[in-house]
Amino acid sequence: MKNLKKMVKIVLVGALAASLVACSTDKKAEKNDEKIKIGAIQYIEHVSLDNALKGFEDRLKEEGIDAEVEVENLQGDQALTTTAPKKFEKDEYKLVYAISTPAAQGAKTALPNKNIIYSAVTDPVEAGLIEAPDKITNITGVNDAVSAKNQIESFLRIYPNIKTIGTIFSTNEANSKVQVEALESACNELGLKLESVGINNINDIGQALSTLTGKIDAYYALTDNTVASAGPIVAENLLKVKIPSISAEEGQVSKGLLMSEGVDYYEHGRQAADLAIRILKGEDIKDVHAEDNKTAKKKVNEKTAKALGLDLNNENLKDAEIIK
Incomplete structure (x- = not known):
């Protein structure tokens, strides 16, 4: 009888442990199913910046990152460059994608504690975004300079x-x-x-x-x-x-x-996304150096x-x- 009780106890403990593991696994799966929130700031609506956004989003999906990219289009209003980014300062936004020089400058000013990726910026050093491609604070990205x-x-x-x-x-x-x-x-x-x-x-x-x-x-x-x-x-x-x-x-x-x-801005956006992916996977932004545009057509x-x-x-x- 004692052995039977002992066996029942072992079975119950095992079942409880299995239940807890399953519960934990379910929670992890549920957590992994959550969308990653990313803020995007686009200075104005035109085909090139639209393509830079589309390329960025497509590359994230291709990598298997389920991201909700929330876009603020400033419609060319310079006054909004430092106010609009404030909506993305909450912790729920894992990083910010700034498309164009004014958008990136405004984001850097407004979000000193947020990781920022820029694109469609011709000279990020002259614009005051970075000191050098390998000297990164909280902002890095891809420039679109051409000869x-x-x-x-x-x-x-x-x-x-x-x-x-x-x-x-x-x-x-x-x-x-x-x-x-x-x-x-x-x-x-x-x-x-x-x-x-x-x-x-x-x-x-x-x-x-x-x-x-x-x-x-x-x-x-x-x-x-x-x-x-x-x-x-x-x-x-x-x-x-x-x-x-x-x-x-x-x-x-x-x-x-x-x-x-x-510049092919769709590919340009994809290149910017590759930098974002490294950060989303845990790499320190200071190690994600700024890059020159790679694709022209x-x-x-x-x-x-x-x-x-x-x-x-x-x-x-x-x-x-x-x-x-």
Whole structure:
């Protein structure tokens, strides 16, 4: 009888232990099923920044990370850059993804204790985001700098008679001022003249184009958020006066500019996500060094090319993706 009681006791204890283990496993599974919350700040709505967000989200899913990405789109309102990020300061948000220089600057100011990943930033050192790529505090990311000189040299092989290039830039974006300086340097090296017009907001673009079009042979589009948001307007006005265009980023080609050998922002967002994944998996952000953009593509807008009389069989376009 004693042995029977002892056996019953052992069975009961074993069952209880198994029950506790199962309960613990269920709780762990339940915990693993919880979505990871990420805050995203997008400075303005246009194709390039939209693609940087989409690439970021898709890469997280591909990695098997069940993330709820909550987006704050600032619609180009500079005043919101430091106030909007405050909603993501709670512990439930595991990190913040800031798309563009103004968004990243605002996030860094507003969220000193939150891990931040940036993208679509041309010069993160000049913008005050990082001291150096390997000197990281609470913010790291991927820059979208491209060589203006390389792009223009490629463009000149198609349009060798170009003498004057024009560009429009936002006076409110540090990102754009850096690019204008680089573009001017590139033009000087190549013996070209640069005509640039600064704007305060999107409403100034029409007048800026009117100022430029009588002076230039070609147009160079910077990775400027304000100007990019009016991409179709810029493309339409340039086409009216048969001025060819080249863009530092491929998104504007889909909006009517002629060509680009610049940043593929979907892949750019995926690259930023790879940094975020390392942090979400436990790596200290200080060890997640900032990176240069890795993926660029040559793209040509077919409709614009035909309107300008450009032969798509041109030897210099043989590797280009044709955008219908």
